[in-house]
Amino acid sequence: MIASATLFGLCGAALIGLGLYGFVVQAHLLRRLIAFNIIGSGIFLLFGASGARDQLASTDPVAQALIITGIVVALAATAFGVGLVLAFAKVTGQTHLPEESDARQRPLKAGLPDRSVQTIVKDPAG
Amino acid sequence: MSGLAATGFDLMLCALILGAALAAIAVRDLFGAVVFFIVYGVFVALAWLRLEAIDVALTEAALGAGLTGVLMIGAVSRLERLTSRDQDQDAAGPQSPPTSSAARIATMVGAAGIGGGLAWGFITLPPSAGLQLAVAENLAASGVENPVTAVLLNFRGWDTLLESIVLLAALIALWSLARDQDWGRRPGLRQHARPGGVMATFGRLLPPFGFLLGVYLVWTGSAQPGGAFQGGTVLAAVWLLVMMAGLKAAPRVSSTRLRWALIAGPLLFIGVGLAGAVAGTFLGLPTAYAKPLILTIEAGLTLSIAATLALLVLGAPMAGDGLGPDQPDKEPAR
Amino acid sequence: MLVDGITCALIGAGLLFFWAGTAGIIRFPDTHSRLHALTKADNVGLGLLIVGLALQAPDWLTLGKLAMVWALTLVAAGTTAQLVARAAITKPAARRGPASTAAIPGDTVRSKDRAS
Amino acid sequence: MSALLTSAAGVLLLSLGGAMWRIWRGPDAADRMMAAQLVGTGGVGTVLLLAGATDWRMIDVALVLALLAAFAAIAFVKAISLDGSGDPEESDDVAEIVAVKATGARAADAG
Numbered sequence: 125m126i127a128s129a130t131l132f133g134l135c136g137a138a139l140i141g142l143g144l145y146g147f148v149v150q151a152h153l154l155r156r157l158i159a160f161n162i163i164g165s166g167i168f169l170l171f172g173a174s175g176a177r178d179q180l181a182s183t184d185p186v187a188q189a190l191i192i193t194g195i196v197v198a199l200a201a202t203a204f205g206v207g208l209v210l211a212f213a214k215v216t217g218q219t220h221l222p223e224e225s226d227a228r229q230r231p232l233k234a235g236l237p238d239r240s241v242q243t244i245v246k247d248p249a250g
Numbered sequence: 251m252s253g254l255a256a257t258g259f260d261l262m263l264c265a266l267i268l269g270a271a272l273a274a275i276a277v278r279d280l281f282g283a284v285v286f287f288i289v290y291g292v293f294v295a296l297a298w299l300r301l302e303a304i305d306v307a308l309t310e311a312a313l314g315a316g317l318t319g320v321l322m323i324g325a326v327s328r329l330e331r332l333t334s335r336d337q338d339q340d341a342a343g344p345q346s347p348p349t350s351s352a353a354r355i356a357t358m359v360g361a362a363g364i365g366g367g368l369a370w371g372f373i374t375l376p377p378s379a380g381l382q383l384a385v386a387e388n389l390a391a392s393g394v395e396n397p398v399t400a401v402l403l404n405f406r407g408w409d410t411l412l413e414s415i416v417l418l419a420a421l422i423a424l425w426s427l428a429r430d431q432d433w434g435r436r437p438g439l440r441q442h443a444r445p446g447g448v449m450a451t452f453g454r455l456l457p458p459f460g461f462l463l464g465v466y467l468v469w470t471g472s473a474q475p476g477g478a479f480q481g482g483t484v485l486a487a488v489w490l491l492v493m494m495a496g497l498k499a500a501p502r503v504s505s506t507r508l509r510w511a512l513i514a515g516p517l518l519f520i521g522v523g524l525a526g527a528v529a530g531t532f533l534g535l536p537t538a539y540a541k542p543l544i545l546t547i548e549a550g551l552t553l554s555i556a557a558t559l560a561l562l563v564l565g566a567p568m569a570g571d572g573l574g575p576d577q578p579d580k581e582p583a584r
Numbered sequence: 585m586l587v588d589g590i591t592c593a594l595i596g597a598g599l600l601f602f603w604a605g606t607a608g609i610i611r612f613p614d615t616h617s618r619l620h621a622l623t624k625a626d627n628v629g630l631g632l633l634i635v636g637l638a639l640q641a642p643d644w645l646t647l648g649k650l651a652m653v654w655a656l657t658l659v660a661a662g663t664t665a666q667l668v669a670r671a672a673i674t675k676p677a678a679r680r681g682p683a684s685t686a687a688i689p690g691d692t693v694r695s696k697d698r699a700s
Numbered sequence: 701m702s703a704l705l706t707s708a709a710g711v712l713l714l715s716l717g718g719a720m721w722r723i724w725r726g727p728d729a730a731d732r733m734m735a736a737q738l739v740g741t742g743g744v745g746t747v748l749l750l751a752g753a754t755d756w757r758m759i760d761v762a763l764v765l766a767l768l769a770a771f772a773a774i775a776f777v778k779a780i781s782l783d784g785s786g787d788p789e790e791s792d793d794v795a796e797i798v799a800v801k802a803t804g805a806r807a808a809d810a811g
Contacts, residue, residue, distance in 0.1 A: 128260050128300045133372045135264040135297070139271055141365020146275035148357045154280065154325055158287050161318075162271050165294055165310075170372060172301055175380055182302035184380040185397035189406060192309050192398070192479050193413040196555070199313050199321075200420035203562035206325045207424045210565065213332040255706040262713050266720070273724055285723050285732045288772050292743040292765070296713075299750055299758055311764045315740060319772035327779030441778070443787035449774060450787075452663040459656065460767055467760065475757055480764075487768055494774055496787070588701055595708050595749070599715075602742060606718035609738055615730050618722075622734050626741045633745050637752050640701070649759045653748065653766045657741060660770035664737055671777040671788040672730040 133173030139166030151220045153209040157202055164198045260300060267293045281326055288319040304475035305398040308467065312483035320490060321563045328439070393540025394472040402477060403544045407533040411523065414516045414551060417558045421512070425503055428566040434504040438564035443496035453495020460488035468552050472541065478515075478548040482555030489560045503567045508557065515554030519547050587639050594636030601629030615672050619665055626661035630654065705753035709746050716742045733776045740769045 139162055146159030168191045175187030182188075213219055270293055274286035291314020298307035385397045385405065392400035402410050425437075443449040464485035471477030492498050501508040522543055523533040535543050601624060608621020634654045641647045719742070722735035744765045751758035777788050 126257050126260070128256065130373075131257075131260045131264055132297050132301060134369050135267055137365050137369035137372055138268055139365075140368055141361040142268070142271050142275065144364060145357055145361035148361070149354055150275065152280065154322070154329060155275070155283055158274055158283055158322070161287070162274065162290070165290075168306075169294070169297060170368060172298070172303055172306065174372060174375060176301045176303070177375070178377045178379060182304075183306070184382050185385045185401050186381040186406070188303050188306050188398045189401035190409070191303070191306050192402070192477075193409060195306070195309050195313055196479055196483070196559070197413060197416055197420075199317060199559065200417050200562055202318070203321055203565075204420050204424050206321060207427045207566050210325065210328055210332065211427045213329055217333050219329060219333055255703045255710060259706055259710040259713065262710055266713065266716065269717075269720060273720065277724060279726060279729075279732075281729050282723060282726065282732055285736045285772075286720075289720065289723065289736050289739045292739055295761060295765070296743060296746055296750070299747060299761060302755070304755070304758055304761065307758070307761045308764055311761050312768065315743075315765050316768035316771045320775040323772060323775040323779050324784075327784045331784055439783075439785035441785045442790070444789040447787060447789040448663055448666045449777075449789065452659070452770065452774070455659060456656075456767070456770075459652070463763055463767055467764075470760075475760060484764060484767065487771060491771065491774070494778060591701075592704060595705075598745070599708060599711050602712055602745065603715050605738060606715040609722050609735055610718050615728055615734075618731060619734055622738050625738060630741055630745050633748060637748055640752055642756055646756050646759060649763055650748070653744060653759070653762050656763070656766040657744060657769060660766065661737075661741070664734075664770050664773040667777045667788055668730050668733060668737075668773055671780055672728065 127177070129173045129176040133170055133177070136166045136169030136171075136173060139163070139169065142166070153212065153219055153221070154206070157205045157209070160205070161198065161202060164194075168194055256300075263293060263296055263300065267297060281323075284319075284322045284326055287322060288314065291315060291318055305396075305477065305480065308475060308480040309483060312480060312487065316487035317483065317490070317559060317563050320487075320494075324439075324563075324565075391537045391540070393535065393537065393544055396471060396473055396475065396477070398475070399471050399477045399544070399548075402479075403547060404535055404540065407519075407523070407535075410551075411516065411519045411533070414519065414554060417555065417562075418512060418516065421558050421562055424562060424566055428568060432567050432569055434502055435567040435569060436500045436502050437561055437567045438500055439568075440499070441494050441496050443494075445496075450495050450497065453491055453497050457488050457492055460484060460491070464488065464552070464556070468548055471548065472544065478551040478555060482552040483559060485552065485556035486559035486563070489556060490563060493560075493564070500561075500564055503561075508561075511553055511557040512561075513554065515547070515551035518550035522547055591636045591639045594632050594639075598629045598632030598636060601625055601632065605629060616669060619669055623661055623665050627658060630657055702753045705749050709749035709753065712742055712746050712749065729776070729780065733773055737769070737773060740765065740772075744769070
């Protein structure tokens with residue numbers, strides 16, 4: 125029999141790799157946030173499993189406490205990220221960073237750059 | 251027999267977690283990716299249960315099933331309204347990655363290398379008893395019986411204090427994204443529902459139960475799995491439901507009562523810490539008064555965590571339906 | 585021993601409903617009939633499971649929690665079914681996701697007019 | 701009993717793979733949402749079975765999941781409402797749309 129901790133630790137390592145791949149390859153900012161969250165929960169799982177491997181009963185309480193604060197902070201960071209993505213989209217009409225655009229991604233609206241420039245000049249906070 | 255069933259379950263759960271994560275990254279439809287991410291949260295909560303980390307599972311379930319879903323679905327909806335939909339670009343999704351296939355393969359190899367390296371490191375990690383024994387030895391002096399709560403509020407009180415301030419900082423950062431003329435307005439879209447309809451009825455029916463569960467989790471957290479974070483997350487979700495059902499508008503960000511709710515937890519925590527500093531060490535809780543002090547801090551923290559998380563999900567203060575910079579400044583009468 | 589047997593039977597029946605729900609959500613041809621399959625699993629499958637487990641509950645608190653889980657699930661399933669079904673009917677846009685609500689240029693402006 | 705309950709949890713978990721397939725396929729957003737709902741309910745059932753098999757204290761997790769089960773769906777119906785923050789029951793022409801659906805829309809639906 126394989127111990128649960130071993131399995132979920134390996135699963136966490138795989139999630140980190142998977143999330144990293146998605147984070148680099150995806151251009152859509154919201155999908156990057158999702159990938160970022162997958163990396164995060166992979167790290168939590170790996171960490172928690174390391175704390176559960178040699179334990180008598182349950183997962184190490186110190187690891188649990190750190191992971192709980194980590195999960196809540198990850199949500200806070202994600203909420204801020206969503207706010208940034210929405211503000212970016214409001215100013216530019218885009219969901220991708222400009223340097224990520226290639227020939228396949230046409231500008232979204234004709235005349236939009238003008239508006240976005242005006243907006244930026246008028247109100248940098250967007 | 252029991253071992254076989256458990257290992258089978260674990261293997262299946264790992265496959266589902268990895269499948270959900272892979273699908274969230276690879277599915278063509280943006281909304282599909284968000285749904286896969288919500289489902290992923292449910293599976294990860296199950297994994298925490300299998301690791302017998304019930305406290306973590308509670309937090310993950312409340313965040314994954316409740317707040318993250320609301321946050322992400324709302325984000326998709328608002329994003330689609332902000333960007334033009336004439337092009338097939340978003341329907342085709344992120345699937346038009348800016349990278350060439352060679353770069354993708356290189357990324358894949360690199361990511362697999364990092365994941366594999368971590369896995370190898372995990373397997374070859376030397377055995378260690380960790381801190382479980384140290385916690386168990388000092389549990390009697392902490393004032394509570396749940397070791398996780400003891401670590402969060404007593405042994406590593408610094409971490410939790412700073413964490414509650416980090417949450418506040420995230421909220422301030424989010425609010426700072428608002429335009430100047432929107433400052434002092436209500437955060438997020440104006441929510442409304444048909445009065446007496448199914449959604450409004452649900453919004454009236456559920457909160458009493460949710461409130462009970464949230465308070466129960468905080469109260470029971472001193473002896474059993476639960477605590478300020480778990481209970482606060484549930485209460486945040488309940489408050490969000492009341493607002494989404496159109497029963498109560500979100501408070502204005504300039505509201506004094508809201509500000510007090512947001513800082514109550516950190517303030518109480520610092521106050522108790524300073525009292526400890528007078529007696530000896532900052533954040534040192536004397537064993538005799540540890541339990542009432544911890545419960546006091548937890549009560550304040552629960553309030554602040556619930557308010558902060560709900561407001562983080564709502565978003566920056568904005569006018570009207572927040573569609574763009576051309577919105578009129580007056581708030582629509584609803 | 586008898587109690588254990590009854591538990592097993594009830595849980596087995598509950599699992600059957602869950603599998604039926606899954607089969608329905610895979611096989612049924614359109615959104616509304618799939619919703620039908622879903623609510624069966626929600627209400628009956630979980631219900632049987634909970635009744636079976638209730639026989640094993642160690643104390644009254646656990647029993648009460650089991651009952652509350654079922655009650656909450658029933659309310660949630662009813663609400664969800666009603667809202668999603670109506671949303672799927674009233675908004676043809678639901679066919680392609682939240683994305684497509686703003687598909688028509690100027691749609692957002694119109695929606696504001698209608699709402700007020 | 702513990703092994704039996706764990707096995708039952710495994711059987712339940714396996715059925716959720718089907719729901720995952722529906723999320724992948726769609727075709728509608730509503731289909732994806734419903735399948736997620738099924739995973740949520742299946743998750744509640746799995747937690748309960750695990751609680752019975754190992755530790756009854758785990759039941760609180762099922763309570764949290766059941767309490768929040770409808771949240772994503774409510775966010776979803778809001779997202780596809782006209783202004784992104786409404787309620788599908790608010791539009792007055794529902795009866796009309798339903799009537800149209802019932803009579804002539806089957807053909808249009810199939811197309």
